[in-house]
Amino acid sequence: QVQLVESGGGLVQAGDSLRVSCAFSGRTSSNYAMGWFRQAPGKEREFVAAITWNGGTTHYADSVKGRFTISKDNAKNTVYLQMNSLKPEDTAVYYCAASPYQSGLGRHLLYTYWGQGTQVTVSS
Numbered sequence: 001q002v003q004l005v006e007s008g009g010g011l012v013q014a015g016d017s018l019r020v021s022c023a024f025s026g027r028t029s030s031n032y033a034m035g036w037f038r039q040a041p042g043k044e045r046e047f048v049a050a051i052t053w054n055g056g057t058t059h060y061a062d063s064v065k066g067r068f069t070i071s072k073d074n075a076k077n078t079v080y081l082q083m084n085s086l087k088p089e090d091t092a093v094y095y096c097a098a099s100p101y102q103s104g105l106g107r108h109l110l111y112t113y114w115g116q117g118t119q120v121t122v123s124s
Helices: none
Strands: 003-007 010-013 018-025 033-039 046-051 058-060 068-073 078-083 092-099 118-123
Touching (some): 003 092, 018 033, 018 092, 033 068, 046 068, 046 078, 058 068
Antiparallel strands (some): 003 018, 033 046, 033 092, 046 058, 068 078
């Protein structure tokens, strides 16, 4: 069992930066790949970014590539999503998720554990 708790969401203006965090716990939790997904009102949940268990490989959605950075600190049991140059269309609930797989990480069905989500709102 892996527990995930997101934090760091909030209200920012377009062009600002924000970092959201996800604390994970549970036996062998550091062996999981981690991903960030988001869901805006009336839209389906979409992939944002993912990182393999050792942080060696990262993946990004085209919509955030070059603006967002995912990182994982196994010593602190935390995964981060640094978001720069935020846009109003980035507004969504951001979810952290853990997957026992190390490839195909853009697919939400490969994630076993999910956090409760944190709201990110970007005003224009």
